[in-house]
Amino acid sequence: MVFTWIEVAVGDLGVAVVIEDDVDVRNLLDAVLQQAGFEVHSAGTGRDGVDVARQRQANVITLDVGLPDIDGFEVLRRIRQFSDAYVVMLTGRNDELDTITALQGGADDYIVKPFRPRELRARISAMLRRPRVAGSADEAAGSAADSGPVGASGTLRSRRSTVLQHNGLALDTETRTVALRGTPLGLTRSEFDLLHELLRGTGAVRTRADLVRVVRGEYYGEDTYISEADERAVEVHIGNLRRKLREDPQDPRWLVTVRGVGYRLAPKRPE
Numbered sequence: 001m002v003f004t005w006i007e008v009a010v011g012d013l014g015v016a017v018v019i020e021d022d023v024d025v026r027n028l029l030d031a032v033l034q035q036a037g038f039e040v041h042s043a044g045t046g047r048d049g050v051d052v053a054r055q056r057q058a059n060v061i062t063l064d065v066g067l068p069d070i071d072g073f074e075v076l077r078r079i080r081q082f083s084d085a086y087v088v089m090l091t092g093r094n095d096e097l098d099t100i101t102a103l104q105g106g107a108d109d110y111i112v113k114p115f116r117p118r119e120l121r122a123r124i125s126a127m128l129r130r131p132r133v134a135g136s137a138d139e140a141a142g143s144a145a146d147s148g149p150v151g152a153s154g155t156l157r158s159r160r161s162t163v164l165q166h167n168g169l170a171l172d173t174e175t176r177t178v179a180l181r182g183t184p185l186g187l188t189r190s191e192f193d194l195l196h197e198l199l200r201g202t203g204a205v206r207t208r209a210d211l212v213r214v215v216r217g218e219y220y221g222e223d224t225y226i227s228e229a230d231e232r233a234v235e236v237h238i239g240n241l242r243r244k245l246r247e248d249p250q251d252p253r254w255l256v257t258v259r260g261v262g263y264r265l266a267p268k269r270p271e
Contacts, residue, residue: 013128014059018042019049019075020090021068025113029062032117036124046070050078058085060124063107065091065098073101080106086127086189090115099229103236108189110233126216127189164199167253167269169245171199185244190215190237198255198265207262208234238263 016038020026026042033040041056043049046067053061061079065072072089079087088109089102102110109123162174168181176192178185187195197206197214206214208231215234238255241247245254256266 013037014039015056016040016060016062017049017053017056017058017085018062019046019053019067019072020062020064021045021066022064025064025090028117029120032120033060033062033124036121044068046072046075049075053079053085054082058083060127061085061087062120063087063089065089065093065102073105076102076105076107086124088120088123094229096229096232099233100236103190103233104240106188123216164196166199166265169199169254171196180245187241187244188237191241191244194234194237195241195254198263201265203265203267205258205262205264209262211238211262 013036016033018026018029018033018040020029020042021044023044026044030040030042038060041052041058043052046069049061049063049067052058061083063072063075063079067075072091076087076089079085086109087107088111089107090111090113091098092113094112099110108127111120111123162172164171164173170179171177171192173196178187178192178195193214194211197211209226211234212226212230215237216230242249242252242255247253247255252266253269254266256264258264
């Protein structure tokens with residue numbers, strides 16, 4: 001198989017850390033990420049990987065699940081204590097439980113080996129085009145204060161169409177901030193994108209396949225096969241969102257499950 005690379009100055013995209021015990025896979029990941037434009041550092045064990053990620057202030061991390069000292073899930077837990085780097089977990093096992101554990105632990109994506117270099121680059125590029133949610137409560141509240149009149153759907157939009165509000169929740173697409181009654185919520189990229197999709201849908205049902213494409217970005221086109229694992233990953237993200245929103249499953253204010261189909265936004269309530 002022949003790959004065509006676009007020449008990018010090394011380091012233009014920041015720092016990538018490869019945590020992988022298999023030398024051949026590690027060298028391949030190094031090459032792929034350097035060609036993509038990252039300054040790449042690597043480690044062959046979990047403990048060394050945590051140290052390298054901290055010292056180099058990684059922007060992107062590829063993390064093998066089966067490491068010789070501590071497993072990738074524990075490495076991820078330690079990294080998340082000091083870093084919000086994008087993390088792509090790699091494994092040789094196509095186990096749904098592993099996918100769920102990785103996403104619940106804070107991973108941004110999960111790829112089964114053997115992987116295709118072009119696919120890995122596409123997924124990382126999609127992540128980088130969607131910045132992390134950041135900002136303070138004051139920023140979120142300020143954005144909400146600038147908003148305009150309520151539309152017919154009951155979802156409030158700002159004059160610049162950057163803020164969506166619904167039942168005390170404010171999402172600013174420009175600053176990628178989310179606040180619940182003035183208190184900022186720390187969402188992952190995928191959680192933010194899913195919430196944005198449902199808010200802008202103003203009550204329309206979004207299928208699980210629709211939401212997989214939201215999470216995966218441009219890599220998943222309309223004709224791309226959507227697996228059960230992909231749809232299960234969306235369910236995990238929605239579950240994480242509900243926990244952060246402290247959603248009452250018996251009386252949801254924001255995220256409603258449409259059995260056998262997907263999800264929609266709950267109706268607007270009087271404040």
